[in-house]
Every structure is written in C-alpha cells, then in structure tokens.
Amino acid sequence: MITRRRTRQIQLGTVRVGGDAPITVQSMTKTDTRDVQATLLEIWALEAAGCDVVRCAVPVREAAEKLGEIRRQIRIPLVADIHFNYRLALIALAQGVDGLRLNPGNIGSRRFVMEVVDAAKDRRIPIRIGVNAGSLERDLLEKHGGPTADGMVESALRHIRILEDCGYPEMKVSLKASDPLMMIEAYRKLAVQVDYPFHLGVTEAGTPGVGTIKSAVGLGALLSEGIGDTIRVSLSADPTEEVRVGLDILKALGLRRGGLTFVSCPSCGRADVDLVKLARQVEDEFRGLNEEIHIAVMGCEVNGPGEARAADIGVAGGKGIGLIFRDGAVIRKVPEAEIVTAMREEVDRFLADRRAGQAQPVS
DSSP states (O other), X not given: OOOOOOOOEEEETTEEEETTSOOXXXXXXXXXXXXXXXXXXXXXXXXXXXXXXXXXXXXSHHHHTTHHHHHTXXXXXXXXXXXXXXXXXXXXXXXXXXXXXOOGGGSSSHHHHHHHHHHHXXXXXXXXXXXXGGGOOHHHHHHHTSSOHHHHHHXXXXXXXXXXXXXXXOEEEEEEBSSHHHHXXXXXXXXXXXXXXXXXXXXXXXXXXXXXXXXXHHHHHHHHTTXXXXXXXXXXXXXXXXXXXXXXXXXXXXXXXXXEEEEEXXXXXXXXXOHHHHHHHHHHHTTTOOSOEEEEEEOSTTTHHHHHHTSSEEEEEETTEEEEEETTEEEEEXXXXXXXXXXXXXXXXXXXXXXXXXXXXXX
C-alpha cells in the first residue's frame, strides 16, 4: 500500500484535490480557445476518455472572454492558463472558471496579485503555481548555474510566499522539467517544506513513445512514494492520449480503479498467431471503453490460458484459432480472423450481464 503525503485540500469545481481525495488526471486543450466549438469538441473527447480536469490557454483577452461559454457546456472543472497579464485572470474569474494556473510573481506589483486574490476569494478558486525548469527567473539561473532542482524549489517558494502574504492558501504547486530526474528531485525537496497539494508532470515529454516512458518514470517514482495529488502527462499527441497514459500509470500503481485494464503477452517463437497484430487490434477495438473490465490477449498454450483465465474476457491463441475465456472458463473457439469480432461480442455481453446484475464487478 502507498501512503500518501499529507496535504491541504483544495476544491476545483466539483473535484477535490489533495488530502484524502483520489489522484486526478488532467489534460490541456490544444485548440485556439477563441474557437469555442473546436475547444468544446476537444473537451468532450477528453471527458469521454476519463479526464478529470481540463486547462485552456488564455493568451489574449478574446480567449478569456470565451471561457464562460465553454464552462457552461462541459462537465469537468475548467482551469485558465494565465501568464504575465493579471487582467486576463480577472476576466477568467468573472467568466466562472474553476481554477487558475498563474505565477503571482510574474504578473506585476503586489497590488495586481491582491486584485486577483480578492476576485478569487468569494468562490475559493485555487491558483496553481507552475514552476518550469525552462522558464526559471534569470537571477535563479545565474545563482544555480542553470536550471536545477534547487532553483525550481526556490522559485516555487517565492511564489508561494506571495500568496501566503496575501492570506490566500488555496493553491497547488507544480515543478515541471523535461528531465525526469530533475523533476523528481525538485518535488522531493519541496515536499518536506510545504503541505500544499502537488500537480505532477514531466513537461515537454515528447511523442507518445518516449513521452510515455519519461512520464511513467517521473510520475511513477513520485506517486510510489506518496507524492502527488493530480497529474498531467504532456505528450505531442492528441490530448486523449495524455489521459489514457495518465490513467494507466495510476492503475499500474493501484491508485486508480475503473476503465479498461488491458494485458497482452510480448509474443515469442511459441506463438501460433500474429500476437503483436492481434493485441494492437484488440486494444484499438476497446480503447474508448471506460467501464471497469480486464481484457487479456495471450499468444500460446504455455502462459496464455492461465493469464486469459484471470481476466474477465480473454483470448489464448492457438494454431489458426483463438480460445475465448470468460471468468476463467473457455466459452468459444473461433478462427483467428474472427477473434476481434468475438471479443467485442463477449465484452458487450459481459458488460450487459453485469448491468443486469448477473455478473459481479471486478474485485
């Protein structure tokens, strides 16, 4: 069991972050926020993928003024991503956003910070302090000889103290770097100095291949130590892919339940089916499935039947055929070309039976 770090709890709309709240998965839209319809389509896809919180870029006034229209048509909390211009934060708050991503040290005088705090106080809108190794303050880069974990922590503490001095503890903190080791070190060092919830992320992680690996290493290391209250996987990909990877990281650590658990063997010379192709086809077939179910694709008679029997629905390959399992029992033998279709039929039947009370949820 993972023992979570003790933190304050904040409220992002209907979603709690920190304390004993479940760890949430966030993503960010990649559309121009001024294009309401395109932004809504992306957020609706994120909602369907299981995203808990969404963030939108707010680089100009026109984008800030569209946030209310967007917020009214989505079901998950909306966070406005603000840089430098405190007036955009005020507009975003007036539009009804649930959170701000804003570094108080970057928006001008203390008076500007207080204006934002005063506007946020009525609804206790949280502010995320987002430190990024790639945009540390010039004096910290000079002091530490470039981007370092110590510099990131020092930057975070600067921004934290500004909000504390304003009497506003409704905040969470992120310390993102493209280097997972630097990011891990920074979060560990800050974790023993403050009790605010942490938003985890390896920034600019890359394309889904390398980005998934770097995110799993960085986020997984911290989450396994109990550090982290909400996460984002930053990928050069469709944002729904970020959500899928984030959910998979949490499920791999036993920190999240629900949705699809998909396992497949790596294949070897014993396989009598094209396991790599079959696994990809089955995973693609059920990629958008959010109901809790365990699906297994196995390639041969050695480990295949045992692993497939441990799943709700599984298949073990044979020479030109597939043995379909449900709850540990073989229920069908089908030709290899019909495996995916048969898996879809049996998954649909399993879920229908569960909804009708004839099957028990996965323990």
